[in-house]
Amino acid sequence: MASMLADASIDHVAHFDTMRMSLIESDNLYGAARTLPHVLDSLALLGELKRGKVGDPRGILRMQAVFAETAAWQYQDQRDFVNAQHWAAKALQWSHQLADDYYIGLSLVRMSQLACDQGDANEAGELADAAHRSAPHNSLFSAAALTFRAHALALAGAARDSARTYDAARAIVAIAADDPKWGMFLDDSYIDAYQAHTFAETGEHARATTQFADAMSRMQPGFPRDKGVYLARTAVSHMAAGEIEPAAAAGRSALEIGISTRSTRILHKVRELSGMIDPDSKQTGVAEFRDAFTAWEAEGWLDHT
Structure with missing residues (x-):
């Protein structure tokens, strides 16, 4: 070779x-x-x-x-966190071998978000801080690190610090230079959607659904999988707030995107929604969601947890 x-x-x-x-x-x-x-x-x-x-x-x-x-x-x-952590660690190792802060920041940002997805606030916060120290000043990496740091702060109960940190991330996005190789997804709508996720994870479900809707109305085209993630999280928040009809509608849309993109992040959340909805409910959209979910589940599904 x-x-x-x-x-x-x-x-x-x-x-x-x-x-x-x-x-x-x-x-x-x-x-x-x-x-x-x-x-x-x-x-x-x-x-x-x-x-x-x-x-x-x-x-x-x-x-x-x-x-x-x-x-x-x-x-x-x-949601294969074992393999995700393996490759994130390899990315960080090779970045250190390069002695390049750009790639070190990239790797640490990935590790921070991975910890966020696993609900580990302490690890997510420490990795976000490390990413922010390593990443080029006022870069998209810095904004991403602050976004995940803000989520970690909220999970740890520091809501005011979380809000201030989200605002700091938005301030960096406003001045950061475009990066043709990374971060093309990172704009105000992305940060708003992540903050909506924070609201959902900390029990502010009505606030979460409103902010998800606003963020989705402004998100860039070309990111259908991300929209599916937002819809699935929106659906669960609607259901947690007792709003079954919008929950079923958002859940069905998320399911369609999850099936087409094979995203376990989406489908895992849709399955959570299914467990929350009364299957005997006669409210609008519930039967359609249940039928679509049951048909998909019958085809078999592996959930990495």
Whole structure:
């Protein structure tokens, strides 16, 4: 393999850079379950190139770091936290080998959000702080780190500090330079949706549903999987607030997106909703949701918990 690919005219780093951006776009549209095998194949091939000393060694290491972060994210969307943590740790290791704050910040931001998804407020907060220290000043990485720090603060009971930290994240987004390689999703609507998630996780369900709706009305096109996550979380908050009809409507929409993107984050939340809804309810939309959910569940489903 190494001798075959050792042609100096081949720009392996540019090839993998282009491939990664295409995989990220496909992930946003069609879901991580479809793109993850390609990410893992790319990591295996990058390893072969590195061992064979083919191409620019630092460039190959840089690609390993960003592909590992991508793998961590895609396992996270499948709620496979063990593999997500493995690849996040590899991303951080390779970033330290590069001694590059950009990639260290990227890796730590991923680890912080992963801890948020597992409900570990202390770990999420510490990792967010580390990411904020490491990330380039006033970058999108800094804004993401503050967003996850704000969520962690709320989970720990510091609601006022959480609100101030969300505002600080928005302030950075307003001045941060565009990053063509990372953070294209990160804008005010993303931060608002994450704060709505915080409200839901801390029991402020009416506030959560209102803010989710506002954030979804302003979110960028091209992120259907993210919209499915927001809809699923909205549905559970509606149900927790005793609003069964909007819960069923949002839940059915989330289910459709979850099936098409194979996102376990979405489908796990939809299953939570199903357990909250009285199956004998005659309110509008409940029967349609139950029928769609039952049909999907009958096809089989693996939930990573």
